[in-house]
Amino acid sequence: MTVQFVHEIDRLKSLLLEQCALVEQTLRDAVRAFGTRDPALARRLSDAEIEIDRREVAIEEECLKILALHQPVAVDLRYVVAILKMNNDLERMGDLAGHIGDQAILLAAEPSLPVPPELPCMADRALGMVHACLDAVVGMDAQAAREVIAADDEVNALNRAVHRIGLETIGRQPQAAGHAMRLATVARHLERIADHATNIAEDVLYTLEGEIVRHRGLPPGPPAVNP
Template sequence: MMIHLHKEIENLKKRLLSLCAVVEDNLRQSVQAITERDDRRAEQVIGRDLEIDQAEIEVEEECLKILALYQPVAIDLRFLVAVLKMNNDLERIGDLAVNIAQRAIFLNRELPIEVPFDLNGLSEKTQTMFRLSLDALVNLDASLARKVCAMDDEVDAINRAMYDGVKAMIRRQPEHLDALIALLSISRYLERIADHATNIAEDVLYTVQGAIVRHAREFKRLPPEDAPPASVRRD
């Protein structure tokens, strides 16, 4: 039994989940800073980003240490590779939450305006995707991870519709140009967070199935849900 390796992986998991918790909370607070016009929340988000950056470095160092010392294979290797990649996604989501918080502070200085697209729908969907991707990670749940990947199309559709709404509004109310551009940026940030959630879900699929599903649609090589053994011999 490789007890040391498994202990190290347990510790890594704790660090990763702790990072997930902070990033998830920062994302929620950044969206609330817009909807509640709350500068204090936005500033908290910006302040906590340093904590996320520090945690990202620690998780990466742990992964590198485990790879160097234990040369893991199979599911342990797949998990470590997936953690290295999703660590990066988590840090990027943290940065995007900061960007949203900065736009929230800007918007809070402007007069309230009608949002020309479904901001609540977009932010809820994005947060749901992120939460589901983390649930898929915690439970190594391939079907949940696939669900997250499918949801990305819905977010992309809302984001595309947002452009038309913002353009029309700029024509009608050019005096709110700055605020509308800030909203446009927020929509883009949320859409990119959804992309990172999809990446995390794809990394979960890799951990569970051992198949790289990224760009699968483009390559038309989506793996079957449960690949049957290549050849089975009856002894």
């Protein structure tokens, strides 16, 4: 392992951690804009999205440069590959923050209607997963990563509850259909954010243990056929 390689890995890690911090703050701003019906805050999210996209490209270029010039192996290779994958998940989280902001702008222009308590609870759980998965990245902490993966089931259950409540609301109050659909849309975005946090946690485990845990629950497929 050369001094130059160590320097470039350190730079890559620094870029990743800066992106993690920006994405987490953008998600928190999006949830706050939605919860407080703050269209001004929601509109400012677009600036953060642009910066997240710019940083995504810089991280990808750095990863590809390291792979091409240094041809890392073993844990170093897994680390760079995992960062490439995390980078994509972080960028998608930024996009989803923007989508939540879009819904906040629409809701702010409508009469105020009740929000089921499951939705802010879901937002809190999803943001907690994001914070925990990013902590797992910073500390390369396998146990923290496993806890993030385990938490995804609760967010999925809350998402189903919000959708069920929305359908019940539409049945009782057809005039509230637009409001209910917006809440369901935000719930879907939060569920996807939790999925991306889970993906990042799985990539931490891949880096540390060399095991791909994604899709572990799928039934075994046919054996590979060698050409």
